[in-house]
Amino acid sequence: MSAAEEVVAEGHQAVEAVPKRAMTLGTGTSLVVLAALLIAPVFVKNFIIFQMTMLLIYGLAVLALNILTGGSGQFSLGQSAFYAVGAYTTAVLMEHFNINYALTLPVAGVVCFGFGFLFGQPALRLSGVYLALATFALATAMPQLLKLNFLEHWTGGVQGLVVTKPDAPFGLPMSQDMWLYYFTLVVVIAIYIFSVNLLRSRSGRAFMAIRDNEIAASAMGVDVALYKTLAFGVSAAITGIAGSLGAIAVQFVAPDSYTITLAISLFLGMVVGGVGWLPGSIVGAAFIIFVPNIAEGISKGLSGAVFGVLLFAVIYLVPHGARQIAILGQQLAGRLRKN
Numbered sequence: 001m002s003a004a005e006e007v008v009a010e011g012h013q014a015v016e017a018v019p020k021r022a023m024t025l026g027t028g029t030s031l032v033v034l035a036a037l038l039i040a041p042v043f044v045k046n047f048i049i050f051q052m053t054m055l056l057i058y059g060l061a062v063l064a065l066n067i068l069t070g071g072s073g074q075f076s077l078g079q080s081a082f083y084a085v086g087a088y089t090t091a092v093l094m095e096h097f098n099i100n101y102a103l104t105l106p107v108a109g110v111v112c113f114g115f116g117f118l119f120g121q122p123a124l125r126l127s128g129v130y131l132a133l134a135t136f137a138l139a140t141a142m143p144q145l146l147k148l149n150f151l152e153h154w155t156g157g158v159q160g161l162v163v164t165k166p167d168a169p170f171g172l173p174m175s176q177d178m179w180l181y182y183f184t185l186v187v188v189i190a191i192y193i194f195s196v197n198l199l200r201s202r203s204g205r206a207f208m209a210i211r212d213n214e215i216a217a218s219a220m221g222v223d224v225a226l227y228k229t230l231a232f233g234v235s236a237a238i239t240g241i242a243g244s245l246g247a248i249a250v251q252f253v254a255p256d257s258y259t260i261t262l263a264i265s266l267f268l269g270m271v272v273g274g275v276g277w278l279p280g281s282i283v284g285a286a287f288i289i290f291v292p293n294i295a296e297g298i299s300k301g302l303s304g305a306v307f308g309v310l311l312f313a314v315i316y317l318v319p320h321g322a323r324q325i326a327i328l329g330q331q332l333a334g335r336l337r338k339n
Helices: 027-043 046-072 079-097 103-119 128-146 149-155 176-200 202-212 214-219 225-251 258-275 279-298 302-315 324-336
Strands: 006-009 013-015
Touching: 027 046, 027 176, 027 202, 046 079, 046 176, 046 202, 046 225, 046 258, 046 279, 046 324, 079 103, 079 128, 079 149, 079 225, 079 258, 103 225, 128 258, 176 202, 176 225, 202 214, 202 302, 214 225, 214 279, 258 279, 258 302, 258 324
Parallel strands: none
Antiparallel strands: 006 013
16 A cells, blocks of 8 residues: 555544655755755764764665665565675775775665665565565675675775775865765755655556555556566665765774664664655654664663663554654644634
8 A cells, every 4th residue: 555545543543645745745844854954064063963974874775675665565674785785885996996985876876786686586586574584684694795705805804994084075164074964965865856756757656556466567567577676776776875875974894784783773764764755764764873872871771671662652652653743744734724
């Protein structure tokens, strides 16, 4: 069922579904959010700017998973593998070949697109939990593959690689963290616009037709095999670009940084943000970045338990994630305008 057609239930009271175009924010809301993202770094310290950069990066990775799961209905627990490939592609190109960091992003995207497209081929016979298990195996194997001896010269083995954080170009009077934040923001906005247009295009409609009913989509002439593998490739490419930005921001890549824990965190971010609702990707990213810190602040010894309780509360109160809150807010605003 698409985001436009789904009815969000709160108790026994049904909430009216929103139109299909509401998969994104309205123009006014988008401008307000963009203005906040542009202005905020001027008033905060570098560490906060770094956290905001990571928020954008994880939001991009969650958005990629949203295209795959929310768009085409394919479950994946292997996004950490694509994230790792993108991060290592950038690290190797920057440190071994002295390639400009900005030029490594499209290279990482192309490499991960090929990787995801090829992985999608054998995964065509799988669906549901079986596909999730296959991608889980990929995420589990990737850190070990990066430690192989014959790759150690390039990847640094278990010790990883140190990545040089770029300075602001043209002598701009801003710190490295602030420049990287604005650079990341431009990349994220560009990919977000691309993703919205993709889901509204013919390919996006094919994705959603496969998600809703694969047999019916095939009967209508949709090439199911092509579009399922294409969804994997696009999702992997965006995740790889997020991994590239993450490597530059953190200034370090190592195999143990891209374990199955990262994949589960991205999946959790998608659920909290709202499956199929692209703006919720940032909300989901904020949850997986800041809520663990809040839980640790409440109780360092029981931070995992506190995080579990907070997560359970969110899932219980808003089972459809941030999208449900947005729908309710939109309906409330509509009623206030009528009154």
